[in-house]
Amino acid sequence: MSEAVATQLSGWGRTTPTVAQLVEANSPSQIANLITQSSSRGVLARGLGRSYGDAAQSGGATVVDMTTMTDFSLNPENMSVTADAGASIDNILREIVPRGFFVPVSAGTRIITVGGAIAADIHGKNHHRDGSFGAHVTEIVIINGRGEQLTLAPENPQFWATIGGMGLTGIITSATFTVIPIQSSYISVDTERLKDLESIMSSLLERDHEYRYTVAWIDSVSPSGRGVITRGDHATIAQCDSEGIKNPESYDPKKIASAPGLVPPGLLNKLSVRAFNEGWYRKHPRSRIGELQRIGAFFHPLDGVHDWNRIYGPRGFLQYQFQVPDSASDLIGVVLNKLREIGAPSFLTVLKRFGPGNQAPLSFPQSGWTLAADLPAGISELGRTLDQLDELISAVGGRLYLAKDSRQSPANFARTYPRLDEWRGIRDTMDPNHVFASDLSRRLEI
Amino acid sequence: MLDALGEPQSVLVLGGTSEIALATIKEMPRHRLRRVLLAGRPSESLDAAVAQLKALNIAGVEPIEFDAKNTDTHGAIIDAAFDASDIDVVILAFGVLGDQMTAEEDPSHAVEIATVNYTGSVSAGLHVARRLKNQGHGTLVVLSSVAGDRARRSNFVYGSTKAGLDAFAQGLDASLEKTGAHVLIVRPGFVRTRMTSHLPEAPMTTNPEDVAKIIVTALKKGKSTVYAPGPLRFVMAGLKTLPKPLFRKLPS
Numbered sequence: 010m011s012e013a014v015a016t017q018l019s020g021w022g023r024t025t026p027t028v029a030q031l032v033e034a035n036s037p038s039q040i041a042n043l044i045t046q047s048s049s050r051g052v053l054a055r056g057l058g059r060s061y062g063d064a065a066q067s068g069g070a071t072v073v074d075m076t077t078m079t080d081f082s083l084n085p086e087n088m089s090v091t092a093d094a095g096a097s098i099d100n101i102l103r104e105i106v107p108r109g110f111f112v113p114v115s116a117g118t119r120i121i122t123v124g125g126a127i128a129a130d131i132h133g134k135n136h137h138r139d140g141s142f143g144a145h146v147t148e149i150v151i152i153n154g155r156g157e158q159l160t161l162a163p164e165n166p167q168f169w170a171t172i173g174g175m176g177l178t179g180i181i182t183s184a185t186f187t188v189i190p191i192q193s194s195y196i197s198v199d200t201e202r203l204k205d206l207e208s209i210m211s212s213l214l215e216r217d218h219e220y221r222y223t224v225a226w227i228d229s230v231s232p233s234g235r236g237v238i239t240r241g242d243h244a245t246i247a248q249c250d251s252e253g254i255k256n257p258e259s260y261d262p263k264k265i266a267s268a269p270g271l272v273p274p275g276l277l278n279k280l281s282v283r284a285f286n287e288g289w290y291r292k293h294p295r296s297r298i299g300e301l302q303r304i305g306a307f308f309h310p311l312d313g314v315h316d317w318n319r320i321y322g323p324r325g326f327l328q329y330q331f332q333v334p335d336s337a338s339d340l341i342g343v344v345l346n347k348l349r350e351i352g353a354p355s356f357l358t359v360l361k362r363f364g365p366g367n368q369a370p371l372s373f374p375q376s377g378w379t380l381a382a383d384l385p386a387g388i389s390e391l392g393r394t395l396d397q398l399d400e401l402i403s404a405v406g407g408r409l410y411l412a413k414d415s416r417q418s419p420a421n422f423a424r425t426y427p428r429l430d431e432w433r434g435i436r437d438t439m440d441p442n443h444v445f446a447s448d449l450s451r452r453l454e455i
Numbered sequence: 456m457l458d459a460l461g462e463p464q465s466v467l468v469l470g471g472t473s474e475i476a477l478a479t480i481k482e483m484p485r486h487r488l489r490r491v492l493l494a495g496r497p498s499e500s501l502d503a504a505v506a507q508l509k510a511l512n513i514a515g516v517e518p519i520e521f522d523a524k525n526t527d528t529h530g531a532i533i534d535a536a537f538d539a540s541d542i543d544v545v546i547l548a549f550g551v552l553g554d555q556m557t558a559e560e561d562p563s564h565a566v567e568i569a570t571v572n573y574t575g576s577v578s579a580g581l582h583v584a585r586r587l588k589n590q591g592h593g594t595l596v597v598l599s600s601v602a603g604d605r606a607r608r609s610n611f612v613y614g615s616t617k618a619g620l621d622a623f624a625q626g627l628d629a630s631l632e633k634t635g636a637h638v639l640i641v642r643p644g645f646v647r648t649r650m651t652s653h654l655p656e657a658p659m660t661t662n663p664e665d666v667a668k669i670i671v672t673a674l675k676k677g678k679s680t681v682y683a684p685g686p687l688r689f690v691m692a693g694l695k696t697l698p699k700p701l702f703r704k705l706p707s
Contacts, residue, residue: 015633024459027592028635050590062459068541068591068635327459392460392484415459418487448592451541452456452464454489 011035018066021059021318022415023325024386027068027448029053033077034095037150037158037182040073044180044444045156047071051446054180056122057097060129061328062415063448064175070446073180075124083108088188089147094124094181099262099312106260106304110188111243113145115308117359119262124181129412130173130372132379134222134241134308137364141374143172144367146186151179154440158182170435173372175411177450178439193257195244196222196307200297202290206234206342209360210378213238217362222307227345228286229358229382230279234345236360237293244301252301262305267315274322277385282354289356311357321385329395330381330410332363332374337405341380344398348382351390355382370428370435373410381413392416411449419454429455456541457592461675463543464489467536469521469579470549471495472504474648475598478667479546485513492536494521495549523549523575529582537586544674545583546596547576550616552650558612565612572616577623584627587636594637594674597624601644601682604691605702628679639673641666642691643683659684 011033019026034040034054044052050069057076058065066072074095081092083105090101090110098112099119105111116131125131130143139145149161149171159179161168171178199220203209209225217223220240227236249257311317318326329348333340341360348355359381366375384391399421402408408425409417423429433455449455457463462484468476471493480491491513495501501518508516521532536542550572558565580595587593602610603617621640628638643666645657666683673681682688694702 017633017635022459025457025461025592026635027590028633029591063456068456069589070591325459386459386461392458392462392487396486416462419489448456452458 013071016072018055018058018072019325020062020065020415022061022327022386023318023321024327024415025063025448027066029067029070029072031072031074033074035077037152040180040182041152041156041158043071043073044152044154047444051444052180053445053447054094054124054128054176056095056125057120059118059121059125060412062413063452064129064412065125065447067447075122075180078182081123083110083188085110088190089185090188091183091185092123093183094122096123097121098123098126102304103260105188106191106194107258109190109192109258111191111304113139113187113189114142117309118312119305119309120312123184123186124176127172127181127184128174128176130367130369130374131412132363132374134224134361136374137217137223137362138221140364140367141372142186143169143369143372146172146184148185149181150183151181153179154442154444159439166435167439169367169369170371170432170439172367172369174369174432174436175371175449175455176447177445177455178436179445191243192246193244193249193254194260194304195249195254195257195301196241196304197244197248198239198241198300198302198307200293200300201238201240202236202293202295203238204233204235206236206345209234209236209238210338210341213360213362216240223361225360226289227358227360228290229345229348229355230283230286232349234342235290237290239307241302241307248299249301254301260304262303262309262312268317268319272319272322274324274387276322277320277354277356279352279354282356285356322387324385324387326383326385327415328381328383328413329398330379330413331398331402331407332377332379332410333402333405333407334375334377337407338378340401340405340407341378343401344380347394347398348384351388351394353382353384353388353391353394355384357381357383370432371411371426373408373412377407414449417453419452422453422455457543458487462487463674465491465540465542465544467492467494467542467545469494469545469547469583470523471518471521472498472500473546473548473598474663475643475646475666475670476546476548477504477507478663479596479670480508480513481511482664482667482671485511488513488515490515490517490540492517492519494519494532494536496520496522523571523579526575526578529578533579533582533586537590541590542586542593544594544596545587546598547580547583548598549575550598552610552613555610555612568612569616572613573619573623576620580623580627584631584636588631588634591635593635594639595627596639596641596670596674597621599624599640599642601642601687601691604642605695608703637677637679639670639678640680641670641673641683642680642687644687646683659687659690
């Protein structure tokens with residue numbers, strides 16, 4: 010059995026690290042032993058550490074590093090992939106894209122594991138038509154709090170409690186999910202630059218159904234809320250041929266840059282973000298149709314920059330991502346204004362539409378709008394301001410994404426996830442002694 | 456758990472009537488607090504401290520019975536506090552000033568001061584450190600004093616206990632490296648409190664609220680030693696190196 014090593018762990022936002030006993034996973038039976046022999050601090054699975062807050066850390070606990078179990082296989086006949094929980098979407102794409110398949114849902118980074126994608130029930134630019142990752146999972150193999158291995162299918166409530174369950178129902182060891190056929194590794198992208206938030210939102214509303222993928226970037230510094238909408242579909246062979254692309258199925262995304270190791274606090278400030286946003290806005294044409302972009306450039310632009318989370322300096326950053334129903338669409342503008350008022354510079358502000366949610370009690374997406382903004386943790390008044398925004402959002406039935414959250418209160422969480430008690434009931438059948446615990450579950454009293 | 460902005464949910468005060476500790480809790484974002492334990496000997500002033508915080512709508516404020524001198528009981532009391540749920544910040548705030556002249560005439564009074572300020576702190580501090588290490592996060596705030604920086608004629612019994620406590624806390628911090636737990640040593644100068652109300656004020660005197668602000672900022676920044684007020688650091692650096700004949704001529 011691999012040795013436990015005291016290791017400081019934090020989320021992608023690099024705030025509030027804690028120290029846990031980190032153990033490399035090597036087999037389901039070893040994981041079952043770790044669970045049955047765990048200390049009172051509990052056990053938690055960790056993947057590639059891309060959740061922004063405290064979901065994949067657990068002070069004093071045994072944290073199982075799942076990234077050492079990475080096998081997966083494509084089954085082209087029934088269009089599915091069966092993968093170890095620790096297999097990364099990055100590696101899976103490198104294998105399946107050249108063979109003509111793509112993951113059903115892709116987050117803003119491919120440096121995530123299958124287990125993490127299920128636990129956070131990730132969503133992508135196609136949520137409005139395809140739902141979240143969990144909707145495409147057909148089987149989950151999990152080890153519960155008693156150390157027993159279960160195979161869960163969508164008919165089982167324990168399956169849905171695990172989807173979006175933030176790793177608190179057990180340690181997923183492997184899963185099967187469906188994949189979609191593609192003809193090339195390119196996306197045909199239409200770009201629309203719009204000069205205010207209202208036009209962006211109405212364009213998203215009117216035209217979302219025309220494309221598989223849609224997302225809007227908002228210039229958070231501009232008072233008008235101007236931005237750029239990009240929409241795309243997988244490019245056909247014919248489209249690639251007409252653009253003279255050779256080997257349209259080849260796929261080999263590379264790191265193009267690395268963020269410096271030491272960044273002074275305050276590098277990202279109102280001025281630098283204003284300059285970046287101005288450039289980013291100007292870089293896009295008012296309108297462009299049918300540009301072919303590589304999958305990596307379209308879905309995972311930041312994966313090209315290694316450790317980009319370091320640019321926020323030593324205090325780290327957080328991402329505020331919330332969802333509100335259509336009836337409260339005005340809150341998008343309210344939140345953007347409020348963040349601008351306190352001078353919170355965000356260069357990654359993303360707006361998109363969600364389709365209906367799924368049956369997982371803790372899954373984040375629900376019909377309506379979602380906005381995500383990266384915010385440096387050092388801004389004064391940030392805590393108070395976000396608490397006020399939490400109130401506004403929860404009052405209209407909206408909520409925050411647990412994979413991003415690092416600061417909401419337990420009361421706000423419980424109020425905005427009304428199926429929490431139902432989820433707890435199912436969790437207790439899988440983990441009666443609450444062996445599975447994270448800093449997030451302690452902070453939110455889940 | 457601390458949130459991403461470094462704001463605590465749970466605090467344990469050992470020496471629950473300490474004005475500096477109470478001011479520190481008031482300085483923390485109140486609506487984030489879920490659990491505040493005030494540990495001390497059962498007394499009207501402990502009840503008053505609990506009532507004071509409850510009146511501010513701080514959630515989960517509770518007294519717990521704790522006697523610094525009764526070191527045999529420290530382990531069980533601290534374990535019970537941590538068993539219920541994680542504690543983000545522990546403030547080691549108990550201590551007595553005593554009376555220097557009485558202590559010189561009656562060494563048993565000096566022993567009393569040493570027992571509370573030093574022995575009690577060593578015992579409680581080690582128990583707290585064990586639990587912080589176990590949970591992999593959290594900070595022990597130790598209320599030291601500039602009186603420990605260099606012993607003075609007028610209060611060297613008290614000063615020596617704080618010197619011992621300060622050295623202990625420095626070593627404890629070193630022992631907690633890479634465990635996720637931290638120690639923050641706070642060295643206030645003269646603070647206007649019940650403890651000092653009978654004494655003439657010294658230069659750079661502060662209020663408990665000023666010290667509290669310094670503590671809360673230091674916690675967020677993850678500092679390991681702070682003076683209150685901050686510039687006392689430089690004054691004390693000067694005093695520590697002052698030749699003895701000059702130092703002794705300073706007004707006590």
